[in-house]
Amino acid sequence: MTGRRSVALAAAFVSVAVTVGLAVVAPAAAAPGCRVDYAVASQWQNGFTANVAVTNVGDRVNGWRLTWTWPSGQQVTQAWNATVTSSGSQVTATDAGHNAVIEPNATVSFGFNGSWSGTNTAPQSFALNGVTCTGSPGTPPTTTTTTGNPVPPGDAMARVAAMQPGWNLGNTLDSTGSDETSWGNPRVTEALLDNVKAQGFKSIRIPVTWGQHQGPAPGYTIEAAYLNRVKEVVGWALADGFQVMINIHHDSWQWIAAMPSDRTGVLARYNAIWTQLSAAFKDSPAALVFESVNEPQFTGSSGDAQNAQLLHELNASFRDIVRRSGGTNANRLLVLPTLHTSSEQARLDELATSIRGFNDPNLIATVHYYGYWPFSVNVAGGTRFDATAQKDLTDSFDRVYNTFVARGVPVILGEYGLLGFDRHTGTIEQGEKLKFFEYFGHYARTKKITTMLWDNGQHFGRTSFQWSDPELIAQIKSSWTTRSGTASSDLVFNARSSAVSSKTITLNTNGTAFTSLRHGTTELVRGTDYTISGDQLTLTASALTRLSGSRNYGVNAVLSAHFSQGVPWRINVITYDTPVLSAATGTTSSFAIPTAFRGDQLATMEAKYADGSNAGPHNWTSFKEFDRTFAPNYTTGVTTLTPEFFAEVNDNARVTLTFHYWSGAVVTYYVTRSGSSVTGSSGS
Template structure:
């Protein structure tokens, strides 16, 4: 428990040594350098998870020798990280879905290969610092099994075999910290209970449980109208963290959230609206602390620049870093919209104080005047019409001014003051492979899109919901003045069946549009 507490916070070196190609650069990241690890350490991270995929570097049965150059490269990176003072976790990573998953129908061969890898790793690293941690397998999964009972049996066999091999190898491995996952690294109660049974049987005080957490799925990928960090998203998080705390931490078994983030981040961090994203990470860091869970941020290169050593989204990282030690105040939105076609009126936001107290509202280094520029009544922060008139200035479309609400702890909450008008969409004709709706955004920002046929049934992918997946079915292209409808959307749209699209914007505006697909041709008209 003490060691795992000392591992907080952690970071994943994703999409490098875990790539399924023949080289660590196969998935687009540069070769790992000591300077990268030095700079990650300087951000405040105390542990680093180095996922490793072995499949492309194995010889044949029965010994499945690991290519010497590759094992030496992994050891080199591990040693750099240990020299930086990190706790370091290595594992068997994408092998989980490449070949480990065939265990239900190929048990003997899978187990032999798995055991051969861990036998070699245990030997290679048995003299390494006790700060090196082994994780048995990433996101274990099985194809063609008879169901939950067999899955649990197979994972138990992998985890206990791993434990036996490492412990029997001697050296520092006799007491090395070993990390065991649930099936799919899921925090569902049944999966947690299955892993707890394994822990009880092994009765080893140097074991750690691990699950992954990417949030409530509709919010995590922005589908089905999951645009906001609301009570449902929050409860999904608290339920998950409560389950692993009550099963493991309360029994003295530490837990590592071995990966966390939002699934939409695999595309880019703009899939989820900035303010809603910040609220998610603020709360996640807070609740993990209260439940004594160590967290490891999943970073496949989209967060910390691997050669420039800077954060792609500094505001996001500032919120994450703050959440390691304290709470931050937030608000119902990070945007205040005023329509240019209307007179400017006062606007109210609800503050989420999160145990802090409101200190000031500032534009740069200048404090706005309470009572003149804004009022505060309980948790209701109201910007006056006079202040907004000044802040909007010439009322150009887009962000006219940026304010920050400061609280007694944590990071300030940014508030953009935005001028907009109702977006205007125009007709278009193109193909299913390259269809864009000409759009005058007029300062507004797209939140989500609904798609329905004339009879009211849902159109397009995920047809159980009218709300389509952001950046998969559709995406705004602000620089190009268009909304792109992706080939993935049209692939699941009926031929010659008009679809009514409803675009929801963050200002509250809704704009409808009609598209009809005929083969590979698409015609779009204003509705």
């Protein structure tokens, strides 16, 4: 394409921290001061992207103007979150209105693209509102420079590798309501993106649904306010140093799916979006990436061949529009999905054929992965991350690697997680969930696949900036760089109705070495409290007796197995007795079984008619879907059967329910639906 791909850069990142003063045009405050952090985030032949952060260490400022002098003749070509003008080597950046106020100890950020020739020396001093300062009065300016290895913008494989790990700003700008809060999440703030960045994420996918913000044919004009809002959020993310991906998101099923019956209309509307987006982001830095469409699908097509042709048309039109628009778009990284973002070999082959035909070195393939479906939603007895679930993962990633990565085409796994998370993160047992994410991160690394966590607000709090499941995110973060030891289970049960006995679990060292077993900060004694024989960890009866204390139902002690690397493996020591389910009456819309769980935890439920045939939804299996058809509530002591379950239960037919618990206990219960009435009992 251009000469950028062969450029070897000597100075990748230049970070200049200059202590400068702050003064307002009005009468000066008592002790103005600020700090400016200037960083070149990426650099290529004749071009670069810089981020500037201004921290106020003095009095409140309302309206700011930052000035500096280019030492090497650089020029600003495009900016975000500030208006930047220049005259010769003199540069002025003024606030963008929304960030005019800088409170004491607060920071505002902006970024820009620039051009350079010869050298790209950083500015050595800044002035705010016309006054050059030294931070605290009397303190001279200081400059710190760091260097590193740049990623040339033309090297798509290296640039995609530099995007690892990534995070999705889900259920926000992609919502199909009137604005970004319509699906329950708050408006995006700079603080949110700052905090996501602080978690170690290098890239951010910003899904956007455009249809409800488009005018009618033939222009299909995007609402200016909405486009500006997307540009604002993108600008914040770029200023934070993220590599950023934007796309066409839920439009895929809202109206693009109608392409088999309205090819001309859909293509015109689709092209109108990318024409406008290409113009709006034409000069945005190379750190901005475009994705043609999320999870493409087609309704009423004649089959695979037509689906493949329609998706090829969309991807080809997208690429042509972006490339013809010029500017940075001429070489911008573009992401192309498979049908349904599936990793089935036929879908991968279809996309590979398109990419070969485009002969464009700056294309990326994308798929999504939400695990082996029975495990991902906990149905059909898929309660464990077992060999079948692991093989589904390895087969998927192997296909992606062999089809694309091994042939020089980078891959972004644009979304990953478990489908059960759509209800809550407890659908899959905690230890089994952690094993999935540990192995997922490890195998994606071995296959050189960049991953982007799907987060619709259920993981990282949008205003609290806290993780809802710290144990989960610790495992995910660890998997970015190393492996962690796990075990066959994180639950050790002893029945209160009998004497405490020793318990053995199998360690999965995953290439690590077991080092210790701890109860809090106390290290347990090998040979006395536990023994290790090969991969078998045995907790002695004496240790379990001591740890169980008065043997109240539930978790009595939490142990942690430590390994030579990665995060420790938690082991809950639990006292239980077989749960007791009581008789109940209710309706198909509201039915709950009184349940004394007695320290145990529900794993799954079977449902069968008297003749042995399967009852309820997914009648190809007796094991029903956790949370969708049944759900335990350990706080209130009930097991709920949902309206969705009874909607597919025969009238006046007795159903035998078999509840399987993690202790190994099995309890039988019977329900009968008569119209909208339901009765239940534990007796035969």
